[in-house]
Amino acid sequence: MNEFELIHHIKEKHGLSRVGDDCAVLPKDDKLDLVVTADMLVEEIDFRLEWTTAEHLGHKALAVSLSDIAAMGATPKWAMLSIAIPQDLWKKGFLDAFYDGWHKLAAQYNVELVGGDISRSPDKFVIDSIVAGEVPNGEAVLRSTAQPGDAIFITGTLGGAAGGLSALRAGTRQPSANPHEEKLLLRQLRPSPRVHAGESARTLGASAMIDISDGLSSDLAHICSASRVGAIIDSELLPIDPGIASVDIPADRAVDFALHGGEDFELLITVPPKKISGFTERAFTRIGDITPNADVIELRAAGKSLPLIPKGYRHF
Amino acid sequence: MNEFELIHHIKEKHGLSRVGDDCAVLPKDDKLDLVVTADMLVEEIDFRLEWTTAEHLGHKALAVSLSDIAAMGATPKWAMLSIAIPQDLWKKGFLDAFYDGWHKLAAQYNVELVGGDISRSPDKFVIDSIVAGEVPNGEAVLRSTAQPGDAIFITGTLGGAAGGLSALRAGTRQPSANPHEEKLLLRQLRPSPRVHAGESARTLGASAMIDISDGLSSDLAHICSASRVGAIIDSELLPIDPGIASVDIPADRAVDFALHGGEDFELLITVPPKKISGFTERAFTRIGDITPNADVIELRAAGKSLPLIPKGYRHF
Numbered sequence: 001m002n003e004f005e006l007i008h009h010i011k012e013k014h015g016l017s018r019v020g021d022d023c024a025v026l027p028k029d030d031k032l033d034l035v036v037t038a039d040m041l042v043e044e045i046d047f048r049l050e051w052t053t054a055e056h057l058g059h060k061a062l063a064v065s066l067s068d069i070a071a072m073g074a075t076p077k078w079a080m081l082s083i084a085i086p087q088d089l090w091k092k093g094f095l096d097a098f099y100d101g102w103h104k105l106a107a108q109y110n111v112e113l114v115g116g117d118i119s120r121s122p123d124k125f126v127i128d129s130i131v132a133g134e135v136p137n138g139e140a141v142l143r144s145t146a147q148p149g150d151a152i153f154i155t156g157t158l159g160g161a162a163g164g165l166s167a168l169r170a171g172t173r174q175p176s177a178n179p180h181e182e183k184l185l186l187r188q189l190r191p192s193p194r195v196h197a198g199e200s201a202r203t204l205g206a207s208a209m210i211d212i213s214d215g216l217s218s219d220l221a222h223i224c225s226a227s228r229v230g231a232i233i234d235s236e237l238l239p240i241d242p243g244i245a246s247v248d249i250p251a252d253r254a255v256d257f258a259l260h261g262g263e264d265f266e267l268l269i270t271v272p273p274k275k276i277s278g279f280t281e282r283a284f285t286r287i288g289d290i291t292p293n294a295d296v297i298e299l300r301a302a303g304k305s306l307p308l309i310p311k312g313y314r315h316f
Numbered sequence: 317m318n319e320f321e322l323i324h325h326i327k328e329k330h331g332l333s334r335v336g337d338d339c340a341v342l343p344k345d346d347k348l349d350l351v352v353t354a355d356m357l358v359e360e361i362d363f364r365l366e367w368t369t370a371e372h373l374g375h376k377a378l379a380v381s382l383s384d385i386a387a388m389g390a391t392p393k394w395a396m397l398s399i400a401i402p403q404d405l406w407k408k409g410f411l412d413a414f415y416d417g418w419h420k421l422a423a424q425y426n427v428e429l430v431g432g433d434i435s436r437s438p439d440k441f442v443i444d445s446i447v448a449g450e451v452p453n454g455e456a457v458l459r460s461t462a463q464p465g466d467a468i469f470i471t472g473t474l475g476g477a478a479g480g481l482s483a484l485r486a487g488t489r490q491p492s493a494n495p496h497e498e499k500l501l502l503r504q505l506r507p508s509p510r511v512h513a514g515e516s517a518r519t520l521g522a523s524a525m526i527d528i529s530d531g532l533s534s535d536l537a538h539i540c541s542a543s544r545v546g547a548i549i550d551s552e553l554l555p556i557d558p559g560i561a562s563v564d565i566p567a568d569r570a571v572d573f574a575l576h577g578g579e580d581f582e583l584l585i586t587v588p589p590k591k592i593s594g595f596t597e598r599a600f601t602r603i604g605d606i607t608p609n610a611d612v613i614e615l616r617a618a619g620k621s622l623p624l625i626p627k628g629y630r631h632f
Contacts, residue, residue, distance in 0.1 A: 006408060007434055014415035014429065024430035026394060029345035038446060040398040040433040078342060082356040082444045092322060099330040113330065114340035117356040117444070118323050124437070128398045128444035130354060 021226075022068040022211060023133070025140045032134045037068035043124040051168045054094045056189045057127075058101030064213070065131035066109065066193035067265040071211040073141040073202025074133035076195060078112045082128040084121035109195055139202060146208035146227035146270040148292040153269045153284040155197045158216060159254055160241030162261025164188030167247045180246030187241070191265040198267055200282065205275035210268050215260040219268055220297060221310040227270075230293035233259075233308060235301035237287045259299070260311050337542075338384040338527060339449070341456045348450045353384035359440040367484045370410045372505045373443075374417030380529065381447035382425065382509035383581040387527040389457040389518025390449035392511060394428045398444040400437035425511055455518060462524035462543035462586040464608035469585045469600040471513045474532060475570055476557030478577025480504030483563045496562030503557070507581040514583055516598065521591035526584050531576040535584055536613060537626040543586075546609035549575075549624060551617035553603045575615070576627050 023035035041047060041061055052060075062079065069076045081102060085095070106113065111131065164184040167176075174189065176182040194211075201209055208227055210219045216233075224231055235255060244254045270290055271279050280286065291298075299308040339351035357363060357377055368376075378395065385392045397418060401411070422429065427447065480500040483492075490505065492498040510527075517525055524543055526535045532549075540547055551571060560570045586606055587595050596602065604616075615624040 006406065006411070009408065010411050010415065010434060013412070014419065024394075024396075026430065034350075036396065036431060038396045038398045038431055038433050038444070040400055040435040040442075040444065042400045042435050042437050042442075044438045045400075045436045078340075080340075080352065080354045080446065082354045084356050084358045084361075084442055090322065092325065095322070095326050096329070099326065103330065114342065115352060115354055117354050118326060119356040119358050120361045121358050121442070122360045122440055124440065126356075126358075126400055126437070126442045128354070128356065128433070130396065130446055 021143050022071040023074070023140070025072070028134065031137060033137055033140055034132055035069060035072045035074045035135055035140055036130070036132045037065050039064045039068070039129045041127040041129065043126065049125070051173070052189045054097035055101035058098040059105045059190050061127045061129045062102050062105045062111070062131070063191045063193045063265065065129040066105070066111070066195055067191070067211040067213065069131055069133040070193050070195045070198030071141070071209050071267060072133070072135060073139065073198050073206065073209060074135035075199060076109050076111045076131055076133040078114045078132050079106065080114060080130040081116040083116070084119045084126040086121045086123050086125055089125055090120070135202070141202050141206050141209040142226070143208055143210050143223050144226035146223055146229050146290050147272065148229055148290055150207050150270040150272055150290040151276050151279070151286050152231060152233070152288040152290060153271055153279050153286050154212070154239070154266050155194045155284060156264070156266045157239045157241040158212070158264050158266065159244055159257030159261045160184050160187035161191065161263040161265070162257035163241060163244040163247055163249060166249065178246055180243040184241070184243045184247060188263065191263060193265055194267045201267060201269045204278040205272060206269045207272050208270040212264045212266045212268055213262060215262045215311070216268065217259050217297070217308050217310040223268065223270065224295055224297060228294045230291040230296035230298070231288060232291055232298040232300060232305065233288035235299055237285065239285045259308065337459050338387040339390070339456070341388070344450065347453060349453055349456055350448055351385060351388045351390045351451055351456055352446070352448045353381050355380045355384070355445045357443040357445065359442065365441070367489070368505045370413035371417035374414040375421045375506050377443045377445040378418050378421045378427070378447070379507045379509045379581065381445045382421070382427070382511055383507070383527040383529065385447055385449040386509050386511045386514030387457070387525050387583060388449070388451060389455065389514050389522065389525060390451035391515060392425050392427045392447055392449040394430045394448050395422065396430060396446040397432040399432070400435045400442040402437045402439050402441055405441055406436070451518070457518050457522050457525040458542070459524055459526050459539050460542035462539050462545050462606050463588065464545055464606055466523050466586040466588055466606040467592050467595070467602050468547060468549070468604040468606060469587055469595050469602050470528070470555070470582050471510045471600060472580070472582045473555045473557040474528070474580050474582065475560055475573030475577045476500050476503035477507060477579040477581070478573035479557060479560040479563055479565060482565065494562055496559040500557070500559045500563060504579065507579060509581055510583045517583060517585045520594040521588060522585045523588050524586040528580045528582045528584055529578060531578045531627070532584065533575050533613070533624050533626040539584065539586065540611055540613060544610045546607040546612040546614070547604055548607055548614040548616060548621065549604035551615055553601065555601045575624065
């Protein structure tokens with residue numbers, strides 16, 4: 001049993017896939033549902049201290065969970081933050097900067113820190129980020145409700161976070177003198193969750209939504225699997241991050257980053273035909289369509305259509 | 317700045333002490349408040365794998381958070397569980413047993429697992445346990461509302477978890493042929509949260525409540541500090557775990573375990589004079605009284621009254 005099979009087994013057997021979405025949806029009152037998410041970030045698995053700063057890390061810990069809230073079309077409300085801290089980071093300066101990074105992003109969305117835990121760690125820094133949001137009853141946008149004939153839209157641009165990771169791996173560190181490269185590094189180290197775009201997508205009539213954390217091909221596969229549909233993506237419509245060229249990445253690898261690079265934290269949205277105009281009028285980019293061919297994902301490029309195999313980048 | 321001062325600084329500066337109780341209390345609807353808690357358990361800091369089993373660990377991860385819910389007088393409803401797992405525990409058997417331990421306890425209280433995260437860890441096992449409960453609007457029992465003249469009650473017996481820890485440190489492992497010793501080991505490794513007792517204490521009119529996780533002296537100090545009161549405890553009234561004698565602990569050390577031993581997960585409850593009879597009629601033990609002497613805690617023993625200095629046991 002490999003890593004993915006074991007996680008799948010645990011999720012299936014022990015109820016973690018009951019909701020099977022970016023967030024669990026729970027009844028709150030007669031107007032609102034509560035959506036909740038938890039994300040564990042582990043040193044050397046999900047981040048490297050020599051690549052980032054305490055403040056970026058605090059920001060990112062919250063951003064990844066806000067992105068899950070956004071993918072439900074919900075509005076974030078409150079959060080908890082649990083940390084296990086090793087001896088060498090057990091310093092006022094590091095912890096203040098970490099919480100400052102968290103709080104600055106939280107302030108943008110009026111998210112209140114209501115609790116959490118602080119523990120020692122024998123060696124590695126571990127963060128668990130918990131965020132709760134609200135959405136009108138029954139209106140949380142799930143993964144499982146895309147329909148054949150729906151259009152596929154995304155927010156923003158793709159591949160930037162993978163470009164930033166590639167630069168970090170090659171030894172580049174912040175701040176970079178090249179402003180394009182600096183932007184790529186920040187896409188990896190200090191991602192921006194698309195909270196307002198997620199709320200707009202819900203009110204504009206999105207049929208399904210997910211955030212692009214594993215990579216477009218993997219996250220689109222999650223939507224297709226949950227909705228029992230297929231998809232076709234047009235390679236030429238992909239809004240590739242223009243900064244990727246600045247780090248000497250050839251054009252074909254840039255497409256690879258856009259298709260499979262994780263951690264862009266953009267939103268992937270499916271839209272019924274009658275609702276498409278609302279999205280094209282705003283800052284969403286149409287990249288393809290949902291098809292009836294369950295679990296078949298195709299990529300159209302240069303007039304040809306080929307199967308698109310999901311291969312999300314492992315983060316490190 | 318030592319460890320406690322640093323944690324205090326972080327909590328004060330970064331908003332973690334906003335609520336300053338076992339759980340944060342959030343409005344849910346026009347009948348109920350939501351209470352939420354998070355507890356981080358870290359290998360080698362909070363538990364040792366050579367002392368416990370995967371199933372006990374899953375049980376304990378949930379139990380510590382249920383105990384926080386109980387201390388608010390709330391009813392637990394749903395939970396999330398995030399884990400970071402090292403390579404050598406990344407096995408079906410270990411993870412199944414861990415989740416089974418969690419689910420068996422959850423089933424006792426109809427707690428539903430709604431989410432969480434599973435990550436790799438470079439070496440240590442880290443668990444973040446999140447539990448949410450419900451309590452009628454405005455009825456959560458806080459730490460800050462004890463009054464001079466209130467009686468102090470506790471549930472169950474004290475010192476057993478410290479007795480179990482002492483046996484583990486001395487090399488004893490489960491199962492022990494001595495049934496008293498086995499019980500002590502289980503008090504440390506597989507604690508029982510006092511969920512129903514916490515709900516009863518609320519409906520019977522408790523004025524303040526906390527769970528005994530750091531030790532009676534420390535947790536009583538938390539109540540006194542939050543309520544700006546003092547307390548006097550009668551040493552002869554302490555219900556010391558009868559099993560402690562079975563592990564060759566002398567009587568004076570047994571009192572020490574009862575006063576300062578952590579992780580008993582009993583409830584410490586303050587009760588206004590008019591409500592006392594409701595508690596004495598049930599399985600609560602009166603151990604002392606709240607006094608007007610802010611932050612002065614006294615221990616009465618053999619006719620003398622001495623200051624009781626809080627000294628909660630570090631868990632390891």
